[in-house]
Amino acid sequence: MKEKSSAKLTFGDGRSIDLPVYGGTIGPDAIDIRALYPKAGVFTYDPGFLSTASCNSSITYIDGDEGVLLYRGYPIEQLATHCDFLEVCYLLWFGELPNADQKKDFDLIVARHTMVHEQLSRLYQGFRRDAHPMSVMVGVVGALSAFYHDSLDIHNAKHREISAFRLIAKLPTIVAMAYKYNVGQPFMYPKNSLSYTANFMHMMFGVPAEEYEVNPVLVRALDRILILHADHEQNASTSTVRLAGSSGANPFACISSGIACLWGPAHGGANEAALNMLTELQAQGGVEKVGEFVKKVKDKNSGVKLMGFGHRVYKNYDPRAKLMQETCREVLDTLGLHDDPLFKLAMALEKVALEDEYFVSRKLYPNVDFYSGIVQRALGIPVSMFTCIFSLARTVGWIAQWNEMISDPEQKIGRPRQLYQGATRRDVLPMAKRP
Numbered sequence: 453m454k455e456k457s458s459a460k461l462t463f464g465d466g467r468s469i470d471l472p473v474y475g476g477t478i479g480p481d482a483i484d485i486r487a488l489y490p491k492a493g494v495f496t497y498d499p500g501f502l503s504t505a506s507c508n509s510s511i512t513y514i515d516g517d518e519g520v521l522l523y524r525g526y527p528i529e530q531l532a533t534h535c536d537f538l539e540v541c542y543l544l545w546f547g548e549l550p551n552a553d554q555k556k557d558f559d560l561i562v563a564r565h566t567m568v569h570e571q572l573s574r575l576y577q578g579f580r581r582d583a584h585p586m587s588v589m590v591g592v593v594g595a596l597s598a599f600y601h602d603s604l605d606i607h608n609a610k611h612r613e614i615s616a617f618r619l620i621a622k623l624p625t626i627v628a629m630a631y632k633y634n635v636g637q638p639f640m641y642p643k644n645s646l647s648y649t650a651n652f653m654h655m656m657f658g659v660p661a662e663e664y665e666v667n668p669v670l671v672r673a674l675d676r677i678l679i680l681h682a683d684h685e686q687n688a689s690t691s692t693v694r695l696a697g698s699s700g701a702n703p704f705a706c707i708s709s710g711i712a713c714l715w716g717p718a719h720g721g722a723n724e725a726a727l728n729m730l731t732e733l734q735a736q737g738g739v740e741k742v743g744e745f746v747k748k749v750k751d752k753n754s755g756v757k758l759m760g761f762g763h764r765v766y767k768n769y770d771p772r773a774k775l776m777q778e779t780c781r782e783v784l785d786t787l788g789l790h791d792d793p794l795f796k797l798a799m800a801l802e803k804v805a806l807e808d809e810y811f812v813s814r815k816l817y818p819n820v821d822f823y824s825g826i827v828q829r830a831l832g833i834p835v836s837m838f839t840c841i842f843s844l845a846r847t848v849g850w851i852a853q854w855n856e857m858i859s860d861p862e863q864k865i866g867r868p869r870q871l872y873q874g875a876t877r878r879d880v881l882p883m884a885k886r887p
């Protein structure tokens with residue numbers, strides 16, 4: 453990193469310290485505070501890391517005020533329009549888009565890794581049939597480290613690459629198996645003659661008794677969902693993967709920790725929460741009840757949030773939400789669901805919220821999850837599987853970020869400090885003397 457300038461921090465008692473300032477290729481500069489504690493004996497305090505760059509990265513760039521999202525410099529709109537998901541995986545992992553030969557080779561490598569160890573399928577039997585598929589995902593992905601011992605040396609670049617390709621290739625199989633187990637249907641083996649996303653749909657919706665017919669419009673819609681969710685800078689689950697990986701944990705364990713974090717309703721669980729919210733509102737009267745519902749959302753005591761709205765970084769329209777809305781329309785048209793009540797309700801809710809002072813002043817706009825649930829539901833994906841599909845898509849981002857961290861010479865085990873507010877030193881009293 454190149455020093456761009458310096459910043460002087462002056463304390464009340466007159467002491468001061470100069471800190472280097474680094475510039476990124478785009479985006480805000482960052483003050484290097486590593487010398488702060490050794491030289492001045494103070495920590496910085498930043499709950500939720502609102503002003504903290506935890507690493508330097510060349511993978512994804514977000515400008516939240518302008519609504520810009522770039523993977524390796526390419527705008528998400530162009531990638532979502534001109535590339536398929538595996539090209540985006542190649543880009544995130546290798547840093548460049550593949551040419552035709554590289555794409556052919558990469559597609560083949562991924563296709564050759566789609567099957568899981570046969571014994572892994574027995575692991576599923578240990579879960580209750582009604583277990584949330586995300587709980588199954590956390591367990592099964594973590595268990596991959598018990599099956600693929602030959603690629604666990606994190607200091608070996610080739611091992612890291614094989615693990616990454618295995619994860620990208622096997623996640624659709626693992627997600628589809630979680631679904632099949634839940635509904636009590638036989639697991640479907642992957643079919644490598646199909647594209648990555650078509651194969652996933654075959655494993656989800658096919659049954660051995662009859663051939664699954666792939667609809668290219670629906671495949672393209674799901675492929676776009678995967679592209680839009682592939683990476684998103686240092687969000688909660690990616691930071692979880694990096695933190696877990698900073699101790700030297702194996703990649704499968706790290707991705708499993710990312711899946712656990714993603715499950716939360718403030719993060720990846722939001723698409724499930726958003727669709728549940730729309731379904732409930734529809735049951736209570738739909739479009740006519742929008743005003744009443746928005747009133748409830750604005751009341752801090754109600755505990756109700758408008759799910760699929762707001763974002764830690766985007767303080768403008770989430771560019772992924774625009775693309776998702778477009779895909780939503782396309783899918784509903786293809787399936788003859790032009791009058792889908794939930795889509796109409798979502799549009800009405802969005803319109804009211806975007807004109808309301810509460811949302812305008814807080815810069816709350818729809819995020820990607822506001823429409824992705826409607827698309828997935830139309831594709832026949834059950835609500836409980838939404839976050840699993842998000843984890844499938846985000847796996848490439850997590851593993852690319854993990855690899856970048858391991859390869860970074862400045863990498864250290866993650867170890868935040870704290871502002872201690874607890875009791876000062878005191879002695880243990882004998883039981884009889886305790887108050």
Ligand code: CMC
Pocket residue numbers: 684687717718719720722749750756757758759760761762763764765814816819820821
């Ligand atoms: N509905 C109602 N009020 C909201 C919402 C919402 N969805 N989001 C934020 N606010 C309010 C919040 O109460 C606060 O108000 P005030 O300033 O009066 O206290 C203000 O807006 C700022 O919110 P914040 O909680 O400080 O914002 P944050 O950056 O900490 O949280 C968020 C971001 C995504 C957790 C939050 O907007 C949220 O919970 N949204 C709903 C869940 C959701 O859709 N999550 C998906 C995120 S995109 C997918 C992903 O990347 O995982």
